[in-house]
Amino acid sequence: MNASQHTTATIPIKRALLSVSDKGGIVDFARALEKRGVEILSTGGTASLLRDSGIKVTDVSAFTGFPEIMDGRVKTLHPKIHGGILARRDEESHRRAMKENGIGEIDLVAVSLYPFAQTVRAGKDDRACVENIDIGGPAMIRAAAKNHDFVAILTDPRDYADVLSEMDTHGGGVTFALRKRLAAQAYGLTAWYDSQVAQWMHDGAAPRRHITIS
Secondary structure (H helix, E strand, O other): OOHHHHHOOOEEOOEEEEEEOOOOOHHHHHHHHHHOOOEEEEOHHHHHHHHHOOOOOEEHHHHHOOOOEOOOOEOOOOHHHHHHHHOOOOOHHHHHHHHHHOOOOOOEEEEEOOOHHHHHHOOOOHHHHHHOOOOHHHHHHHHHHHOOOOOEEEOOHHHHHHHHHHHHHOOOEEOHHHHHHHHHHHHHHHHHHHHHHHHHHHHHOOOOOOOOOO
16 A cells, blocks of 8 residues: 555554543543553553543553653653654554564544643642643644544544544544544644743743843
8 A cells, every 4th residue: 555545544543542631531532442442551640540440551651661750741752652653654664663663553642731821820830830831742742643644633522522433434443534634633732832831931031131152
C-alpha cells in the first residue's frame, strides 16, 4: 500500500493512550474501548481512576520502562511514547526504528490539558499557575495531530461518541475525515492554550530593560 492510500485509509484502533485532566466521560469511554479490544495506556490520576473502575490499564511508566519523575512533570516525554505516536506506518525506516527500539504503535491519544486558565481566574499564586502550565499534554496533542494520517487525537469528551460510532461502523477503525477534523480541533486548542499562558506572562512581566553588553 502506498503513502496516499495509507493517508486516506480507515485506521484500526488497537492501542490508546488516555491522559486527561478533565475526567468527564473518560471511564465510560475507556470501558467502551476495552470492550472493543483496545489496549489502554494511561498516566497518574487517570490510570488510578480507570483501574479503580475495573478497567485494565497499563501505566505509561510500565510501557516505557521509565518512572514518572519530578512530581509528574516528566512522564510522557519519552521516545516510546512519541515514537509510538509519530511513526509513519508506511515508512520502512520508521518501522525499522520501532522494531530496533521496542516502540509500539499508539493509534489513539485522548488528552485534556491542565486547567491553566481556570487556575489564573481563581487568583492562585504564580507557583500554582506555573505548575498548571501543561508540557507533556500539548506535546502529545501536537504529535498525534501531526500524524493524523495514522493517529486519532481526542481533546474534547464530546467527540468520544463519534470515535466509538466510527469504530462500530468501520470494524474497529476511524476514518481519515474524522482524524483530520480532530487534528484541526487539537491545533486550535494548543494555540488557544499557549495564548493564555503568553497573556498571563505578559501581564505579569516587568518592564523591558535594555541591556548593554560590553
